Amino acid sequence: MVSNPRDPSVVIIGAGMTGISMVIKLRKAGISNITVLEKKEKIGGTWRENTYPGVACDVPAHMYTFSFEPNPNWSHFFAHGDEIQKYFEHVVEKYDVKRSIHFSEAVTDARYKDGKWLVTSSKDKTYEADFVVSATGILHHPAFPDIDGINDFKGEMFHTAQWNHDVIIEEGKSVGVIGTGSTAAQAIPELIKTGADVTVFQRTPQWILPVKNFSYSNTTKKLMNKFPLLPKLTNKFSVFVMQHLFTKAVTGHFLQKKFLEICCKANLYFAVKDKVLRTKLRPNYQVGCKRVVINKTFYEGIQKANAHLTTEGIDKITEKGVLTKDGKLHKLDVLVLSTGFHPFNFMRPMNLVGRDELHIEDAWSDHILAYRSLMLPKYPNFFLMLGPYTPIGNFSVIAMSEVQADYIIKIVDEWRKGRYDEVEAKVEAVNDFSVYVKAGLKKTAWVGGCKSWYLDSDGDPVLWPYTWNRWVQEMKEPQFQDMHLEKLSSVDQKKVA
Numbered sequence: 001m002v003s004n005p006r007d008p009s010v011v012i013i014g015a016g017m018t019g020i021s022m023v024i025k026l027r028k029a030g031i032s033n034i035t036v037l038e039k040k041e042k043i044g045g046t047w048r049e050n051t052y053p054g055v056a057c058d059v060p061a062h063m064y065t066f067s068f069e070p071n072p073n074w075s076h077f078f079a080h081g082d083e084i085q086k087y088f089e090h091v092v093e094k095y096d097v098k099r100s101i102h103f104s105e106a107v108t109d110a111r112y113k114d115g116k117w118l119v120t121s122s123k124d125k126t127y128e129a130d131f132v133v134s135a136t137g138i139l140h141h142p143a144f145p146d147i148d149g150i151n152d153f154k155g156e157m158f159h160t161a162q163w164n165h166d167v168i169i170e171e172g173k174s175v176g177v178i179g180t181g182s183t184a185a186q187a188i189p190e191l192i193k194t195g196a197d198v199t200v201f202q203r204t205p206q207w208i209l210p211v212k213n214f215s216y217s218n219t220t221k222k223l224m225n226k227f228p229l230l231p232k233l234t235n236k237f238s239v240f241v242m243q244h245l246f247t248k249a250v251t252g253h254f255l256q257k258k259f260l261e262i263c264c265k266a267n268l269y270f271a272v273k274d275k276v277l278r279t280k281l282r283p284n285y286q287v288g289c290k291r292v293v294i295n296k297t298f299y300e301g302i303q304k305a306n307a308h309l310t311t312e313g314i315d316k317i318t319e320k321g322v323l324t325k326d327g328k329l330h331k332l333d334v335l336v337l338s339t340g341f342h343p344f345n346f347m348r349p350m351n352l353v354g355r356d357e358l359h360i361e362d363a364w365s366d367h368i369l370a371y372r373s374l375m376l377p378k379y380p381n382f383f384l385m386l387g388p389y390t391p392i393g394n395f396s397v398i399a400m401s402e403v404q405a406d407y408i409i410k411i412v413d414e415w416r417k418g419r420y421d422e423v424e425a426k427v428e429a430v431n432d433f434s435v436y437v438k439a440g441l442k443k444t445a446w447v448g449g450c451k452s453w454y455l456d457s458d459g460d461p462v463l464w465p466y467t468w469n470r471w472v473q474e475m476k477e478p479q480f481q482d483m484h485l486e487k488l489s490s491v492d493q494k495k496v497a
């Protein structure tokens with residue numbers, strides 16, 4: 001152990017769950033010079049932004065929890081959005097994270113110059129840093145559908161990630177929803193409950209796995225408080241089920257895949273009584289090809305008298321509503337766009353400029369790639385959390401970001417010991433990593449004949465195709481032979497690894 005390790009300055013972009021845990025873990029490792037630049041006025045990322053009716057996490061609550069801050073008080077098996085937001089606010093308060101955060105400062109530009117990062121914010125301030133960690137999350141740029149006439153609509157229209165709570169939705173109103181993904185499946189039943197007339201415009205049906213969102217009783221919560229091992233065991237059990245059932249089902253394991261398929265098909269068969277409606281709701285692609293929707297309320301809701309499923313396809317949007325391809329005009333007061341996100345923006349639209357003036361748009365002009373999802377050649381001392389090929393899907397993003405944070409800290413530790421000043425991934429290592437993940441993708445459900453937000457512009461999934469355990473194992477220790485480590489003091493010094 002080096003007695004007086006160097007204390008690096010670190011800029012973290014984003015104060016969502018990933019940025020928050022990064023701050024806590026960096027401080028625990030003894031790093032104190034941390035600046036978090038957050039574009040909004042509050043922490044929380046996804047859970048601050050998404051406030052649509054029914055918003056909840058479809059990953060079990062005790063699994064969607066920081067390992068260092070278990071929460072024995074989760075009210076439900078799947079936590080509601082506002083409860084998750086409150087949990088993050090509690091963590092931020094308890095670990096005094098706010099003192100590192102600069103709110104309402106979006107990063108507009110970050111460039112590497114003479115061994116330092118210069119990070120400029122929307123307030124025209126520039127921060128100098130030894131390391132930059134991008135913790136901007138994945139699904140934070142709403143995608144608006146490119147439908148003819150969309151701007152002609154005279155009623156209220158908004159995206160689910162920008163819910164307009166001033167608009168009252170109640171009996172007597174006509175509401176249209178475009179989209180049937182995980183978000184829509186949560187929001188639509190809540191809209192139907194208001195008594196409004198709800199028309200769902202479905203382009204592609206979804207496979208739905210029914211899991212009831214039961215509430216934890218007071219006795220259970222008391223027991224969880226009394227025996228701290230209980231929430232940890234609940235988490236371990238959820239992780240076990242997710243990795244041995246869910247993850248394996250979508251990554252080419254026959255039995256798990258069959259089991260998931262039977263569950264989803266049986267759900268459709270038993271939950272939807274009307275044959276015509278059932279046919280409309282039956283996907284024609286493999287289970288798991290799109291992210292499986294975990295939901296117990298959508299099928300029930302869509303069968304109510306005030307709900308209508310339209311599958312004719314949208315021709316255009318007019319000032320009065322949605323005109324479908326069968327020539328029918330669906331007159332609407334409110335149009336909800338549950339049309340997903342641009343998943344591959346990551347830290348963009350900021351200007352990210354690495355060594356030799358390499359702009360991120362040029363670095364990623366062919367493919368979005370990063371070594372182990374985290375590091376990019378020519379971007380020294382820069383880490384992209386939840387980057388391409390992170391095992392997202394139906395697993396806990398919190399668990400993923402913690403694994404990545406620990407990995408990053410191990411690399412930064414070597415800087416502190418003076419082993420290097422600059423670290424970046426070797427081009428060959430990025431290419432090898434790409435070949436390695438692509439080999440595994442062939443047998444996954446994601447290439448099973450559907451379009452989804454998992455796919456890049458070439459139609460290739462940008463997800464980790466192997467098991468969760470394998471990923472955790474491979475992320476245990478950094479492989480420094482895959483990185484260029486440079487000492488800046490002596491220009492001609494050979495690369496260390």
Ligand code: NAP
Pocket residue numbers: 056057058059139145146147178179180181182183184201202203204291314338339340341393451453
């Ligand atoms: P999504 O899964 O990308 O779904 C978007 C929906 O909009 C799809 O049904 C899509 O139809 C439809 N759509 C898009 N453009 C359209 C157009 N021009 N015309 C007609 N339909 C159109 O988005 P999402 O539901 O917001 O979910 C995204 C991800 O967010 C999820 O997969 C999940 O990872 C995350 N999420 C998580 C939770 C959670 O509980 N953890 C909850 C909600 C969301 P096609 O299928 O035909 O493209």
